[in-house]
Amino acid sequence: MKTKLYVLYGGKSVEHEISLKTARTVLGAVDESKFELHPIYIARDGRWCAPDTEGLPGVEAAERLVAEPTHGSEAASIGDVLLRKLSLPGKKVVLPLIHGSFGEDGTLQGLLEMLNVPYVGNGVLSAALTLDKAMSKQMLAQAGIRQVEHLVILRGQWLADETRCLSALEDGIGYPCYVKPSSLGSSIGISRCDDRSELLAGIAEAFQYDAKLVVERELPGREIQVAVMGNEEPIASLPGEFIHDHRFFDFTSKYSDPRLRMSIPAELSEALTGQVRSLALQAYRALGCEGLARVDFFLDRDGLLYLNEINALPGFTSASMYPVMWERTDGTTYAALIERLIEYAFARHEARQSLRYERHATC
Structure with a gap:
């Protein structure tokens, strides 16, 4: 059947x-x-x-x-x-x-x-953590994973004292910076800001989508991605990279630029390739991920890796980075990848069925 x-x-x-x-x-x-x-x-x-x-x-x-x-x-x-x-x-x-x-x-x-x-995919806690950039950054910092400097702003804080918030951002983050809704994907609501007027506009834009924002310092360098899948023993793909000439890789750039191309595996040394795959697994475990996730990094000009974010439901069309990375890592086809993720779903569900939801009767 x-x-x-x-x-x-x-x-x-x-x-x-x-x-x-x-x-x-x-x-x-x-x-x-x-x-x-x-x-x-x-x-x-x-x-x-x-x-x-x-x-x-x-x-x-x-x-x-x-x-x-x-x-x-x-x-x-x-x-x-x-x-x-x-x-x-x-x-x-x-x-x-x-x-x-x-x-x-x-x-x-x-x-x-x-x-x-x-x-299929992540459970309640890991799904919530990975979508909330502010919370995931906090958890990843506790795991000792390097990240770009950032500050979190709540709508209430902004409305109560805009001047104080601006001072904290300009003194602690500076320009250029990125303003992001905390819980949103696909670069929607994100702005790159070079000065105060752009920062104010970016904050106003982001607050349309979320009541909590993350503001990050810009880190010049490359963006490297790794696909991860599995439950207790996850595995990581070869890293990939989008080749483009956009200063800010926004929604339109990601989904509408015909010149965009993938480089898989990304042109990295063997040592750096091993490091980024290992860090991806460390981050995946730190946030309790199961099933699948894509882990995104910045690689600066000194060769240091900074974790950008974890996407628990990455783009999944046949031309998306996540399935293509697996195909070029071990030959897994798109249809076979779906079946493997379904197998992980059944395995996790079966394991949960052994849990008790009532206490033992006492003598």
Whole structure:
């Protein structure tokens, strides 16, 4: 009997469209001799629905991703999908492909834990930590991993004393710097700032997306990425690098520049390659990651590595860095990579079933 694969995508997130691209690729690549596909779309307003793709092959199902939810509230729509889809008998697993808010931040993972269904990717705590740049930096600092100098600003602090916050940023970070929403991906809401006027504009922009910001000193150098997967014994890919001439590698540069190309493996010495792979595994374990993550580094002009961030749900189209790094590391194809991640999901779920949720009776 085929395993039921529930693919969740879309979401109440500014990264909604990126999620749709990922879902199209996944649905078109899954081995349908092994999996029975069940696409589940989450609209921009948070309502769930299951597009009518019954009997369609994955490639055709991928063309019917967006549907109009018929239920009037988030709760009613979620309940309907759970009753009609996730309650079906047989072996099942969920593949969450929702980037950013309400998908990558631990909230969706918490729901799936309560439903006691296996799911691909990081658990509640690691998902929340990796999406929150401020918290992940704090945890990584405790693990002794080198990072770029940064400060965190809360909306309340900014509103209470803007002058004091600006002084702290200019004295402690300086220019140029980057202003980032703490819990968002794909470079959305991020600004590069060369002076106070740009910093003020960048802070105003970032506060539209989050109530907590991270401001980092610019570090001239290269950006190196490593793909990691696994549970208790994770493995790291060969490092990769995007080759581009952008001063700031923003959303448009990442997704729309036809000149962008990958260098995999990145041109590094053997010693540096080993170091960056080892550091990626150290960071992955420090944040309790499971399933998969992409670990991003800065390499400065003196050859020192600085951890930039960990992305617990990296871009996952066939042209994204994460799957391509695995293909060029050990020949793992896109479809085979999905299956390996599903195997990790089942292994973690099985291990959790041995835990007790009631105390031993006393004599």
